[in-house]
Amino acid sequence: MSYSAAESVFRDVKELILSGELAGGELISEGAIAQRTQLSRTPVREAFLRLEAEGWMRLYPKKGALIVPIAQGEAEHVVGARQLVETHSVRVVSEQPYARKLLVNELRLNLEEQRAIVDRGDVAAFSAVDADFHKMIVAAAANPLLDAFYAGLRDRQRRMTARSIARDPDQLPRILADHVELANLVDAADAAGYDAAVLTHMRQVHGLGLGASR
Structure with a gap:
């Protein structure tokens, strides 16, 4: 794994969230993003952890990552x-x-x-x-x-x-x-x-x- 790969996934997935292509409430998997970016799951997992830390995702082991919806108010x-x-x-x-x-x-x-x-x-x-x-x-x-x-x-x-x-x-x-x-x-x-x-x-x-x- 390289930091640049994880950074690239982080930027790409965050852009999908900000642009609305990944909508709030949608559940996505590491595998789907790995396939989309043509990278291994390791940098994808690191990117997901960072996105969770910033509040864009909520991770559920063995289920996937939930895109956090825009909060009420x-x-x-x-x-x-x-x-x-x-x-x-x-x-x-x-x-x-x-x-x-x-x-x-x-x-x-x-x-x-x-x-x-x-x-x-x-x-x-x-x-x-x-x-x-x-x-x-x-x-x-x-x-x-x-x-x-x-x-x-x-x-x-x-x-x-x-x-x-x-x-x-x-x-x-x-x-x-x-x-x-x-x-x-x-x-x-x-x-x-x-x-x-x-x-x-x-x-x-x-x-x-x-x-x-x-």
Whole structure:
């Protein structure tokens, strides 16, 4: 066994979980993944142990690995945390014209990538680029502590988004339109407007309704 083989399996299986190809509640086996990756069971077992440690799987000896479903209330918690971090980041860049200009340029490029993906209807790819869009906003504030905290939210965000889009693929154009609005609010240095818009956006995407607030 090599560490690189186990790392490769870990990344591949985690991507399947985050993209929604392996759904919460699904039971998979080491053998099936070993066959899929054309590797022995040893690196697969090591990857499964790591995925269990991170909370993505629950292992059952001689039965397989259960993909842990999205917990009840998790979407509310993730949305609330993301709103706080993203709005703070927009407030920071609103006071830094040069940093804001760089961020807006990055967001515009990301939006072009989103448009191409929407045309293809690629849910997995969109969930990744969607997460990158929001991550760029946080990164622009140049706060390493918030970057690290938000990185943990990114995986949960991707999985939630992939599930929501799979449930309603027709919302892809609306999500893209929301992102255009968010980029415009960043460009306008309108942190208050961003705060309200990003909350509405996230609650609609994840089917949480609009009556609740953080």
